[in-house]
Amino acid sequence: MKHKQTPNFLLKPGYVLAAMLVSAPALAVDFHGYMRSGVGATAGGGDQACFQAAGAPAKYRLGNECETYAEIGLGQEVWKEGDKSFYVDSMIAYNSRQANDYEATRTDTNGGANHPFDEGGDVAIRQFNVVGHNLIESLPGADIWAGKRYYKRHDVHINDYYYWDVSGPGAGIEDIDLGFAKASIAWIRNTDGDYVYQGSGTGTNIANDTLDIRLAEIDVNPNGKLEIGYDYGKANLTDEQERDPGYTDQKGHLITLEHTQGDWFGGYNKLALQYGTDGI
Structure with a gap:
């Protein structure tokens, strides 16, 4: 007489969820x-x-x-x-x-x-x-975003050099249709370890906040578009950092104008002008 055993399995909640995902239709x-x-x-x-x-x-x-x-x-x-x-x-x-x-x-x-x-x-x-796309009825086509992302980076590719890049964690709304341009506004925070206390000499992290405002896709000439941007950056120091006698106000401004000419001898040409102050 043959005896048939039925295997018993004990699944934890995480494994149950994984099994459900495996059995679900592929997305x-x-x-x-x-x-x-x-x-x-x-x-x-x-x-x-x-x-x-x-x-x-x-x-x-x-x-x-x-x-x-x-x-x-x-x-x-x-x-x-x-x-x-x-x-x-x-x-x-x-x-x-x-x-x-x-x-x-x-x-x-x-x-x-x-x-x-x-x-x-x-x-x-x-x-x-x-x-989130098209969530605000009064702003059709606009996107609301939150999290960490590459944010509208501009670079010289052959140099691997980003001359306009405020990427990082943050939130914002972009591509608001103004008729003559697409407007975007974002708040980005990045943290570094450049601050050094004058008293102890030990380093600590600094939270750096950046407000980024842009107007893009402005038609200025045939196949030519202009983008204008303003960035305000400020160190968001703790009370202890602000009490440090060596503290200096860390903030700055950056203004960018960039013209992109399409259909330029089979490619395109970019001309960027920037003016910035210390701290950004």
Whole structure:
């Protein structure tokens, strides 16, 4: 006589949720991102050497990137009713040192910029935000967003140099149709460790707030558009930091005018003018 056993399973709530997700119909997820990988050697032997002039804020890119860097973005529209919707976007970045085929991740709150080129890699959350589209009936087409994101960055790509970039965690409303332009306003906060107490000499983090206001897509000539921006940045110091005798008022302004000319000999041309004060 054969005895048939029925296996018993004990599922914790988290595993039950995972099982439900696996059994649910697959949802289309938007995939986007960026990846580069370079490997080389020097004439005198050893690893590839990437050159950057002392004090320069950027380096040239092609043939001068000595790491594997990837940004993997996943997004999903999670709710939609008529013209209204919510969209969740995310991006995880990885940077390796090209040391070997197996490089473990490491934890670094500064993003790995100051690490020597040793074994290991860095993982960072570059974007994680929610965007609400058409939620305000009086502002059709406008988006409300909150979270961490790349915010309307402007760069010289071959230099990998961002001359207008206030990306980070924050909130805002963008692409408000004014008829002659699209208006956007955002509040962004970033934290650094540049502040040093005069009394003790120990460093501490500073919360930096930036108010960003822009008018974009202003038609000024055939195939030419103008973007105007104003940024006000201020250190949001704690009471203890403000009582420090070495404290100086840390705030600044940045004004940007950028003209983009399309259909320019088969491509486009950008001309940007900026004026800024200390502190931003």
